Amino acid sequence: MSSPAPLDQLIACPSCDALHRSARLGESERAACARCGTLLITPRARSFLHVIALAFTAMILMIAAIFFPFLKISAQGFSHASSVFEVAMAFSEGFLAPLAFAVLMLIVGLPILRFGALIYVLWPLANARPAWPHAAQAFRLAEELEPWSMAEIFIIGTAVALVKIGGLASVSLGPAFWAFCALIIVTALKNAFLSQWTIWDAIGRK
Ligand SMILES: [Zn+2]
Structure with a gap:
């Protein structure tokens, strides 16, 4: 220089x-x-629109991923399908309740909060309007939550568990598993379109 x-x-x-x-x-x-x-x-308006669209997609996939059947286990003529929500609720009584809360927060709550904050920050900016109040705090929150959004870790953990129980019962994957996989791809795409500097610059210029 x-x-x-x-x-x-x-x-x-x-x-x-x-x-x-x-x-x-x-x-x-x-x-x-x-x-x-x-x-x-990144070019401003267009990349903001991309990120908003991907964040909306991610939220819808997230809802599908929680409530649709995640996997179905069949053994000796019996079969049982459960969703992530049902599994977390199974731990919701007694001393395991904090575990149910942590599962729902880390897998579901934090990513949804993060996508919501991103949409809140980018919606006015994409429409060439000044940022809404507290946009800077909302974007900082979204940035700080990123390392805690663990959908990928969850999928890897599930895959390992499936291989382990594959010998004991026949396991088939439900729509929620694929929704989670799509969610990981959508999140990666969103990160590819998102430039922190461009967003901070746009928030700063009222
Ligand atoms: Zn570099």
């Missing part, structure tokens, strides 16, 4: 911390980190 740039014009790569000078981009341009390729700046 030849001359020192003001701090608010610098943008640090969220993956590798390389510093770049920010720039106003055209409608179809995007900026990526020169060192590691992480997306830094």
